Amino acid sequence: MTRTTALLTDHYELTMLQAALAGGTAERRCVFELFSRSLPDGRRYGVVAGVGRALDALEAFRFDQESLDALDGVVDEPTLAWLSAYRFSGDVQGYGEGETYFPGSPLLVVEASFAEAVLLETVLLSIYNHDSAIAAAASRMTRAAGDRPCIEMGSRRTHEEAAVAAARAAYVAGFEATSNLAARHRWGVPSTGTSAHSFTLLHDTEADAFRVQVDSLGVGTTLLVDTYDVAEAVRLGVEVAGTGLGAVRLDSGDLGVLAHQVREQLDSLGAHDTRIVVTSDLDEYAIAGLGAAPVDGYGVGTQLVTGSGHPTCGMVYKLVAREDSRGEMEPVAKRSSKKASFGGRKWAHRHLGTDGYAEAEVVGTGPAPDPGPRSRDLLVPLVRAGEVVGREPLADARARHLASREELPLAAQSMSRGEPVLPTRRVDPTTGG
Amino acid sequence: MTRTTALLTDHYELTMLQAALAGGTAERRCVFELFSRSLPDGRRYGVVAGVGRALDALEAFRFDQESLDALDGVVDEPTLAWLSAYRFSGDVQGYGEGETYFPGSPLLVVEASFAEAVLLETVLLSIYNHDSAIAAAASRMTRAAGDRPCIEMGSRRTHEEAAVAAARAAYVAGFEATSNLAARHRWGVPSTGTSAHSFTLLHDTEADAFRVQVDSLGVGTTLLVDTYDVAEAVRLGVEVAGTGLGAVRLDSGDLGVLAHQVREQLDSLGAHDTRIVVTSDLDEYAIAGLGAAPVDGYGVGTQLVTGSGHPTCGMVYKLVAREDSRGEMEPVAKRSSKKASFGGRKWAHRHLGTDGYAEAEVVGTGPAPDPGPRSRDLLVPLVRAGEVVGREPLADARARHLASREELPLAAQSMSRGEPVLPTRRVDPTTGG
Structure with a gap:
């Protein structure tokens, strides 16, 4: 039995919930999106990791009596009563684990009431930001190593539980083995030493x-x-x-x-x-x-578990659409200049050239067009009506990463700093843009 | 009930154990030391954090049936039998939580049989390297903030469990509060949002x-x-x-x-x-x-939980003395040039000048001299014959940090890159050095 993940959460998710419950807006249907505005400076592509862990965390996100007691003084009684029955009942789509990604790629699309969806923000971001940072570094390392095996051995250089997740993420991105015994036990990553x-x-x-x-x-x-x-x-x-x-x-x-x-x-x-x-x-x-x-082989420690200079991704979890007071879904976005976001529920395709290499990340709002023969649909169902449907063996994520990386333009092989190897094209039906 | 921490361990700790058990050397009395050869580049002082978490992890380091089953294929039957009865029975001394430290400071001195002590390496280093990296960054931030409160809100930018430890370490180093609800629950860190x-x-x-x-x-x-x-x-x-x-x-x-x-x-x-x-x-x-x-207040996220450019410390756990085949304790050290270490069981004093400010970290082997009126003994008992004796309220660690930081020379207030503000003086009775 996994321990509850409910307290791996920021205080303000709970106070927002309390206010929205009291204000009658908590049940508004919402779409939240988890994405990154940019890649870490100089990086050519990102790697999604942590999907399987995020699904476990979502399933274990329940407020047991101990959690409710812990929230005494944080939120009021009606909120505690609501939390005691909490169970995510919405839908989640997202990029498959191991997939490469680019600025603006909608890595998760979460549809539920505001109350249900807002509570997941912190734990989903923690998992995605950490695991994807490790996987991105690992992918560069396994590419640099070519046919020679890379072994993950950085457990002692990072938090003891982050170490387990790092071993898992490195395996997704092509590492052969880990020194971490908990990663062997929990995730079946081969261990060695x-x-x-x-x-x-x-x-x-x-x-x-x-x-x-x-x-x-x-x-x-x-x-x-x-x-x-x-x-x-x-x-x-x-x-x-x-x-x-x-x-x-x-x-x-x-x-x-x-x-x-x-x-x-x-x-x-x-x-x-x-x-x-x-x-x-x-x-x-x-x-x-x-x-x-x-x-004949590389054992990698510190630089792997610290993301080789980029220990976290800049992923955020933003409200992109919500029901208004008339019950209509409406795209929403913050309007400050630097952190502006792109409202509306997204679809995403990887567009391939005639040579089979990827040419663009195409991200749009409105009804998703048929991807056609030269594009791949990037969103896969992860949760349907609260039931996790996206679990898969870790080997599948590993295979997906290697295939997705192979498909990128050759510039992705460059270790030097540069722009993302794919442009992100935005398609907005309301502007025809 | 804390879950066992036994698998938060590198594979090679177990294979070394197996070989030493078979070779008759596993029960040799050993002294391991946890220390850092240097501070992160440019930093003026380090901050010890994670001590309380390490004591919990040591106490929870037991091989239950699930752990033993997980080690099938890693070690042989006699080793599994030995592990099933594992319980640390040795002694540990160390720097108090929140204490500042310098290159070569003996942050932990672990005395036990090789078998008992070697197994703790990975989890102790994970905790110390992570938590101390966060505390060092946090200490610079709270100093820069002066009387204005700093609030930790980086949970979403790091692994979900690292986030809890980061909130705790930041509190030790002077942060007023955290957004993390699990840190509130587990450690009593005030939460806000x-x-x-x-x-x-x-x-x-x-x-x-x-x-x-x-x-x-x-x-x-x-x-x-x-x-x-x-x-x-x-x-x-x-x-x-x-x-x-x-x-x-x-x-x-x-x-x-x-x-x-x-x-x-x-x-x-x-x-x-x-x-x-x-x-x-x-x-x-x-x-x-x-x-x-x-x-009136600063909320700090990403840079806090990633150690503001230094997400890990370079702490290592080295054998510094052991019983030889005649039963005599002998200092030992690796002899490669770059990573050379300083053998023998250590004592450590913080030497103060007449103005009350610290002047040097004095680290020696052999019998510890009386510190005298102008030095503080830095090692405190943490575990005696396997019993944890060094637990303390988190507020004590917080108070220790503020006092230790106040005692440092004024150069410690400088945010610019530079040398450690205290020299580490080594005293070795065999050379008189």
């Missing part, structure tokens, strides 16, 4: 440490070879494990130079199949920089 | 929205005045609520200019006590930049 410097230091000698490790974990294990002297450790490793040694790990120093030296040494010792894994402060640039070095 | 743009847009007119809000939440509420036209909204707000209107909130535009205009308008309407709260993409620099503007 062998030993740290403390294990070597625990033993009287490095040789003792290697023997103990190989005896217990087998010759296929990965030996950490940079506690004292790398060349001596590599020699010892092959002496202890034989030429069938699985891998050696380098966690410090000039990784490119070391990898060449270690590869040469391993080959000279006959350990041709022993892999070299590197793990020190890597990001997508360092991974790409090691492209010519004889490296 | 009123309304969003969606609330204004829900209503047919801004006047309707203000009336509904004031009727329900009282004239002391905060009205959001930048949905359409600020001056018109301020006029309306005072018309609806009267001159007793609690506050207005500005969430966009040039906040300094707007604050002056709004203050003038409020005063001209007789609403002299109506406060002005600003909330748009603030960080410590923006807060300081508004120092001369008539602003």
Whole structure:
């Protein structure tokens, strides 16, 4: 049983609810949209992640007695009574998990009463902003790594629960495995790991440490070879494990130079199949920089879990249409200049060129046109009348990401800063724009 | 009942355990130290946060049947049997929560068998690295804000559970309140909040929205005045609520200019006590930049929960001493150049000058000398023989932070990039250094 997510919420969602209940406007039918006005500075594409977690959070969004007691002093009695029966009964459509996105892409379209929909704002944004930031960084890293596997090992550098979500998001964006055991347990992400410097230091000698490790974990294990002297450790490793040694790990120093030296040494010792894994402060640039070095895998920590410079996305959750006092649905939008939004319920298509590569993100209001043979409809049903219908295996999200990334123009492969690789075209039937 | 934290752990902690159990080295007495080799680039001081959460996590670190089942395929049967009885029985000392710290400060000193202590590495680092990063940013912000209150409202920009921890850490570092309801519930952090743009847009007119809000939440509420036209909204707000209107909130535009205009308008309407709260993409620099503007409070979101450019600390958990095969305790340290560490169990004093300001962080090995009248002992007992003894009210951590920050040299007040304001002096009895 998942714990309730109801308190993972901002205070003002509850006070707005109280006021709207008292004012008779809480039941107005509304459309909220979760989207991003821009990508993080310099990024070419975004990656939607957290969809599966958001659906779980929505389902677990119930006010049990403990939650209601916790709201004593926050809202009044009628509001508490209303909350005790809270259950989301609306509809949600959204981009599939792993899909790439662009400024203005309607990542979630939530239709329900104001009261039901406004309460979900904080937890939906928390999940989408965090998980998508990790996935965007992960996607750049797995692209830079090409065919070589990336392993997520950043748990210790981020909040202990964020770590689990980060491992999951990295897997969606192409990482092969994680060090995080909770991600293995909860989400089935493959986990991996062998030993740290403390294990070597625990033993009287490095040789003792290697023997103990190989005896217990087998010759296929990965030996950490940079506690004292790398060349001596590599020699010892092959002496202890034989030429069938699985891998050696380098966690410090000039990784490119070391990898060449270690590869040469391993080959000279006959350990041709022993892999070299590197793990020190890597990001997508360092991974790409090691492209010519004889490296067989990348372990990525800090830079992955902190989004490689962009630890959060700028996603927002905005009211874009609502029923007015006559019962008519009406598009609405804030009118301040900098944060202006685009009112009305959206549809979204990815338009493809004749070469099969994506050409534009087409986002419109009004009735969605048929996408036709050269466009994909980007919105999939996630919740219908309160029932979650969009759950899928994590492998599907992973496959969707790889396919969506492949479809992007070649500029998406560039790690350098630049504009989003697709323009977002807005289609508004009222202006013909 | 807290859920077990046992799986919030890296895979390799478990495989090291298996190997050490099989190799007969798992029960060697060890000292692990949690510390940071440096502060984030340019920062003048660090702030320890997460201590109370870490103690909870340590207490909840038990392998229940579900956890053991989840480790099928990770470790062997003897290891699972050992884990089923796991309970930390060692000792932990550490810096009190809220204390400032410097490179090399021994933030936690964990003494136990290798097996017991190594398993805690990941979850302790996750908590310390995250919470301390938030607290360090928060401390700069509350200092920049001076007597004006800072309110934490970044939940939507970070993982939903990281958000709760961030609200807690910000409170430790001087924030007055949070928007996060779970932080209120779990940690007693005061929560606050009123309304969003969606609330204004829900209503047919801004006047309707203000009336509904004031009727329900009282004239002391905060009205959001930048949905359409600020001056018109301020006029309306005072018309609806009267001159007793609690506050207005500005969430966009040039906040300094707007604050002056709004203050003038409020005063001209007789609403002299109506406060002005600003909330748009603030960080410590923006807060300081508004120092001369008539602003009464700062709501801080993204930059707080992402550590204002430094979303994690570089804290590590290293074996610094262990029993050897003869049963003698021996200092140990990795010998690679860049990541070299300083072996041996540490003590730490904050040395104060005659003016009462701190002069140095003194960290040594060997028997701790008496701190004397001009030094403070920085290590406090947190766990004794497996029992948590270091729990304290969050208010104590908050008070400790403010006192510790006050004691730092004036350069700590500088927001500009620079060296740590205190040097770390190492005292090693074996070298006399």
